[in-house]
Amino acid sequence: MSMxxxxxxxxxxxxxxxxxxxxxxxxxxxxxxxxxxLAAFYFIFIYSxxxxxxxxxxxxxxxxxxxxxxxxxxxxVTFVYSILYLVKRxxxxxxxxxxSAEIGLVFTTIVLTTGPIxxxxxxxxxxxxxxxxxxxxxxxxxxxxxxMIRQMDGVWEKKARLSAVFGIIGFTDVPIVFFAIRWWxxxxxxxxxxxxxxxxxxxxxxxxxxxxxVSLAALTFLYSYLLQKGVSFENMKIKVNQYKEKLREDLEx
Amino acid sequence: MTFFKTAFLLAKKDLYSELKTKQVLxxxxxxxxxxxxxxxxxxxxxxxTTKAVIPGVVWVIIVFSGVLGLNRSFISEQxxxxxxxxxxxxxxxxxxxxxKFLANFxxxxxxEIVAIPFLFLLFNFQMIGSIPYFILIxxxxxxxxxxxxxxxxxxxxxxxSSEMLLPLLLFPITTPILIGVVQxxxxxxxxxxxxxxxxxxxxxxxxxDVIFFVLCILLIDYVLEV
Amino acid sequence: xxEIKKLTKQADNKxxxxxxxxxxxxxxxxxxxxxxxxxxxxxxxxxSTIIKPSSGFIKINGLDLKKDYxxxxxxxxxxxxxxxxxxxxSPYENLVFFGKVYGVENPEQRAIELVKEVGxxxxxxxxxxNFSRGMIQRIAIARAIVHYPEILYLDEPHTGLDQGxxxxxxxxxxxxxxxxxxxxxxxxxxxxxxxxxxxxxIIKNGKIVDDFRLEERTxxxxxxxxxxxxxxxx
Numbered sequence: 008m009s010m011x012x013x014x015x016x017x018x019x020x021x022x023x024x025x026x027x028x029x030x031x032x033x034x035x036x037x038x039x040x041x042x043x044x045l046a047a048f049y050f051i052f053i054y055s056x057x058x059x060x061x062x063x064x065x066x067x068x069x070x071x072x073x074x075x076x077x078x079x080x081x082x083x084v085t086f087v088y089s090i091l092y093l094v095k096r097x098x099x100x101x102x103x104x105x106x107s108a109e110i111g112l113v114f115t116t117i118v119l120t121t122g123p124i125x126x127x128x129x130x131x132x133x134x135x136x137x138x139x140x141x142x143x144x145x146x147x148x149x150x151x152x153x154x155m156i157r158q159m160d161g162v163w164e165k166k167a168r169l170s171a172v173f174g175i176i177g178f179t180d181v182p183i184v185f186f187a188i189r190w191w192x193x194x195x196x197x198x199x200x201x202x203x204x205x206x207x208x209x210x211x212x213x214x215x216x217x218x219x220x221v222s223l224a225a226l227t228f229l230y231s232y233l234l235q236k237g238v239s240f241e242n243m244k245i246k247v248n249q250y251k252e253k254l255r256e257d258l259e260x
Numbered sequence: 261m262t263f264f265k266t267a268f269l270l271a272k273k274d275l276y277s278e279l280k281t282k283q284v285l286x287x288x289x290x291x292x293x294x295x296x297x298x299x300x301x302x303x304x305x306x307x308x309t310t311k312a313v314i315p316g317v318v319w320v321i322i323v324f325s326g327v328l329g330l331n332r333s334f335i336s337e338q339x340x341x342x343x344x345x346x347x348x349x350x351x352x353x354x355x356x357x358x359x360k361f362l363a364n365f366x367x368x369x370x371x372e373i374v375a376i377p378f379l380f381l382l383f384n385f386q387m388i389g390s391i392p393y394f395i396l397i398x399x400x401x402x403x404x405x406x407x408x409x410x411x412x413x414x415x416x417x418x419x420x421s422s423e424m425l426l427p428l429l430l431f432p433i434t435t436p437i438l439i440g441v442v443q444x445x446x447x448x449x450x451x452x453x454x455x456x457x458x459x460x461x462x463x464x465x466x467x468x469d470v471i472f473f474v475l476c477i478l479l480i481d482y483v484l485e486v
Numbered sequence: 487x488x489e490i491k492k493l494t495k496q497a498d499n500k501x502x503x504x505x506x507x508x509x510x511x512x513x514x515x516x517x518x519x520x521x522x523x524x525x526x527x528x529x530x531x532x533x534s535t536i537i538k539p540s541s542g543f544i545k546i547n548g549l550d551l552k553k554d555y556x557x558x559x560x561x562x563x564x565x566x567x568x569x570x571x572x573x574x575x576s577p578y579e580n581l582v583f584f585g586k587v588y589g590v591e592n593p594e595q596r597a598i599e600l601v602k603e604v605g606x607x608x609x610x611x612x613x614x615x616n617f618s619r620g621m622i623q624r625i626a627i628a629r630a631i632v633h634y635p636e637i638l639y640l641d642e643p644h645t646g647l648d649q650g651x652x653x654x655x656x657x658x659x660x661x662x663x664x665x666x667x668x669x670x671x672x673x674x675x676x677x678x679x680x681x682x683x684x685x686x687x688i689i690k691n692g693k694i695v696d697d698f699r700l701e702e703r704t705x706x707x708x709x710x711x712x713x714x715x716x717x718x719x720x
Contacts, residue, residue, distance in 0.1 A: 093482055148432035155428060159419045162497045169415050172479050173429065176408075179475060180433050183468055187436035190464070191443060252499035266587065273572075273583055280574050345570035345629075348534050349587045350559040486536050 033239070036232040043225035047073075050218035058215075064128040067121050069219055073226035074117040075143060081111030081230060082150065082178055089174035092167060098245070099238075101167035104174055106237035108153050110230060115147045138189040145184050149177040263358075266351045270359025274333070275366060284332045285367055288325040292375035295321050296382060305383045314385050315445040319438060321375050322368065322402060327427050329367050330409045333360050334417035344486075353484040354477045361410045368402050393448040393455070397462060401441035404469040405434055411476040414483050440465045487512040487637065487668045488533070493542030495528055495692075502528045504692040506542070510685075512636075515659070515669040517679035519708070520689035521716055526672040527566075529689070530639045533670070534564040546637070560588065562637040563630035567645075569622045570629060573615040577601050577625045580614060581632055588633035600628040605654055620651035627658055638662060640671040644678050656682055676712065680705040688715050 051069050058065035088104035091097075122140050123133045134140075156170045278285055299317050303310045337343040346356055376398075380387070387394075412429045416422040431438075440461045447458035488510040495503040502525045510516055518526050531537040533544065535555050544551040546558050571580050578597050585593025601610050604624040614622060623643070630638065638659070644652055659669060659682055673679050679686060680700065686708055688696040695715045700707065 145432050145435050148428075152425075152429040152432060155425060156415070156419075161418065164497075165418060168482050168485065169418055172415060172482050173412075175479065176411075176433060176472075176475065179471065180436070183436045183464075183471070187439045187464060190461070191439050249499050262589070269583070269586055276579075277572060277574050339573060340571055341566065341568035342570055342572055344536055344564075344566060344568070345584070346587075347536060348559060348562075348564045349584070350556050350589075351587065352556075485538065 033232065033235050036228060036235055040225065040228040040232045043221070043228050047218070047222040047225040050221045055214045055218040062128070064125065067125050069222040070226070071118060071121040071125060072219060073222040074114045074121070075139070076223055077226045077230040078111045078114035078118060078143070078146070080227065081107045081114060081234075082146065082181070084234070085111065085153075085174045086178035089171035089178075092171045093175075098163070098167070099242075101163070101171065102238050102241045102245075103234070104171060105157060105167075106241060107234055108150055108170075108174065110233050110237065112147065112150050112154065114226075114230070115143055115150065118143050119147060136188075136192060138185060138192055141188045141192075142181065142185045145188075146181060149180065153177060263352060263355050266355040267358035267362065270346075270356060271362035271366070274360065274363035277336075278363075278367065284329050285370060288329050288367065288371045289374050291328055292321045292325045292371055293378065295324055296375070296379050300382065310383065311385060311450070314379070314383060315449055316442050317379060317383075318376060318398075318445055319401070319442050321379065322372060322398075323405065323431075323434075323438070325371050325375070326364075326368050326402075326405060326409060327430065329364055329371075330406070330413040330430075331423050331426055333364050333410060334413050335422060338417065343484075347484065347486065353481045356484060357410065357414065357476065357480040360414070361407055364410050365403065365406045368406055372398060372402065387449060389447070389449045389452050390455075393458065394445065397441055397444045397448055397458070397465075400462060400465050400469060401437055401444075404437045404465055404472065407469065407473045407476055408433055411472075411480060411483070414480065436468050437465055440468075487514075487547060488670075489543075489545040490533075491543040493529075493532065493544065494540050495525070495532060495537065496540040502692050503532070503539075506692075506694060508687070508694065508697075510668060510670070512668055513663070513666050514685055515663055515683045516671065516685045516687060517683040518670065518672045518687050518689060519674070519676070519679065519712055524689045525692040526689050527641055530564070530566075530641050530670065530672055534562060534639050535559060536564075560633065561635060562639060563633065563635035564639045565626055565630040565643055566641045569614075569626040571614050571622065571625060574613055576609075576611045576613055577606060577628070578610045580625065581628060584629050585632050590633050593632075596632060600632060601625070604628050604658065619646050620648055623647055624651060624654060627655060631658070631662060636667060638667055638669040638671075640669065640673075642673055642675075643671065644673060644675045652678065676708045677705055680708050686711070688712060690716055 047069070051066055057063055084107040085104045088100045088107065092100040092104060119140075122143070126135050126140075127133050153170055153173055156173055157166055159166055159169070296317070299313075299320075303313055334343070337346070347353075379385070409426075409430055412433065413422075413426055416426040416429060419425045444458040444461040444465070447454045447461075488508070490506055490508040493503055493506040493508075494501065506529065518529065520526050528537060532539050533546075533551075535551065535558065547561060549558055551558060571577075572583070575583070578601065581597035581600055582593045585596050590596050598607075598610070601607055604627065606621060606624060609617070609621065614625065617625070623646070627640075627643065630640075640659075643655055643659075647655065656678065659671075663669060663682075669683075671679070671683065683700060685697070685699050687694055688711065696711055698711065
C-alpha cells in the first residue's frame, strides 16, 4: 500500500518537472500566433487587392481556407495519435487525440459558417453541394460522432480505445468521401484527378497568394497553441482527479 | 480453418435464434413496409415523376431497416452477459465479428428480397434496366453497409444509449456507399445507356468494401477487448 | 498451476488490485473471501482474460496469460454472476453450442450427459427463459464445465440457491475436484467454503490479507479469521 502511494507520488513529481521545463513552449506558440494573426490581418486587409467581382467579401476566403487546412491537420493529428494510443496505450496520446479532434471540430464549424457567407455573395446561394464543402460537412458529422463516443460513461481506457478506433475509421473515410462526392457532382462522370468543377484556385493574384499563405501559417500556429493549451488543461484535470482519489483513500485509511 | 468454422457457428446460432423468435426480422420487414407507406404519402405514386425517387427509396428502406437489425446484433449478447461467454471461449475477436456480419448480412438480404418487389409493385414501377446488375449493386452495397455497420454496432454497444449512437456514427461513415449505390441503382434501373458509369460506381463501392472490411477485421480486437 | 506475481489493476484512478502475489497448486480448491468491493471478482475476471491487468505477470500451467491466451482459454471454465446462457435456447441447445465453440468431441452426447448430471433431464428441451434462478445456475455450471476444464473459476456460485441446488452444485464441484480440477471460488457463503475448500484466501482493499489451509473442515476457524481481518482492528 505505502509502496504504491510512493510510486504514485514519484510519478506526480515527474510530470510536474516535465511541465516546468516546457513552460517556454506555450509562450513561444502564444506569441507566434499573436504576431502571425496580426500579420495576416495586415496582408489580408491592406496588402492584398480587393477581388474584382466579389468585392470585399472575398476576404473571408483567407480564413475559410485557413480554417479548413487547420481542421484537416487537426484530424490528421487525431488519426496519428489514435494509432499511437492503440499501440502504446499511454494516456497522453489519447489526450492529444481528443483535444485535437475538439479543435478540429471548432475549425470545421468555422469553415461551415464562413462557407455559406462566401457562397451567398459569390454564387448568390447559401449552400452549394461543392465537393470540398460537402466533405467538410460530413467531416463535421463524423467528428461529432467521435465526441459523442467520448461522452460515454465508463472508465477512460474504454473511451480512449473506442474513440481511437473511430478516429482511425473516420479519417480513412475522408478521402473516399471526397472522391465519391466529387464524382457525384461532376454529373456522374468519374474524374479522379484534374480540376473538375473546382471554382476556386484558378487565376489567383500573386499578392492574394501571399496573404493566403500568411493566414495559413497564422491558423496553424493558432492550432498548435490551442492544442498545447488544451492538452495541459486535460492533464491538470487528470491530475486533480488523481489527487482527489488519493485524498479519498487517505481518508478511508 | 477453425476461424471460419467458429464464425459460421456463431452466424448459425444467431440465425437459428432469429428463426425461433422472429423478433428482429419481423420488425425489420414491417418497418420496411411502413417506410414504403410513408413514401407513398410523401410522393404521389400515380405521378410519373415519382419514378425518379424509387432508387433512393430502395436504399432508404435498406438503411433504416438495416440499422434496426444492427442495433440488436450486439445488444442481444448483453442479456445474461453472453458476450463474456464468447470472449472467454477460445476464439478470435475477428471470428465473432465475421459471425455477426454473416448473420446480419443474411437478414438484410431477406429484407431486400421481401421489400423491394413489394415496393416496385406498390409504386407500379416498370423496370427497364438490367436485373442482374441491379442485384450486383444491391449485393455490394449491402455488403459494405453491413460490414461497417456490424463493426460500429459492436463499438456503440458499449454505450448505454447505443440505439441512438449507432445511426449517428454509421451514416456519415457510409456516405460514399450511399452516394455510390443510389447513383448506380438509378442507372441500372432506368438508364442502361450509362452502364459504364454504374460500373465505375460499383468499383468505388467495392474498393470501399474491401478497405473497410479489412480495417474492421484488424480493429475489432480493440473494440471487443474489455 | 496458477502463478500470479505483482498483479495490479487500476480503473480510472482507483486501484482495485494492489500487487497480488499468489500461487495455486494443481488440484487445490481455493475459496476467496472478502468484503464487497475488495476486488475478488476483478481477480477472477483478470484470470479469465476478460479484464486486462494494468501490470503484473500471470502464468497458468506454465503459459503466459498475455501471449498464449487462446491456449489458456481452452483450459478454464468460468462462471460469473450472470448465466452466460441464451434465453431462447434450451439447455440442450446452449450446451451443444458452447460444446462446439470449445471443439468438444460429440457435443450432443456431452450436453445430454451434463444436463443429467445437474438433474434437469426433464427440462432438456425447454427454453432457458422459463427457468427459475436455481435451475439456471445449474445449467450455467454445466456450461462452465462442458469442455472438461482443468481450472474452474466460480464467482459466488451459491448465491440465491436452495439447499437441493446447493448440494447438486457441490457434488459437481467435488466430482470435478476428484478428477484433479483446480477450483477458485469467490464466495460470501462461509459454510460452503468450509465444506468444500482446502484453502482460504481473504482479500481486502485489493490485497491478500490472509492465506491459510483448512486441515479440518471447521466453519469456526474461517469466521474467526475473517472477523479478525475484515471487521476487527487490522
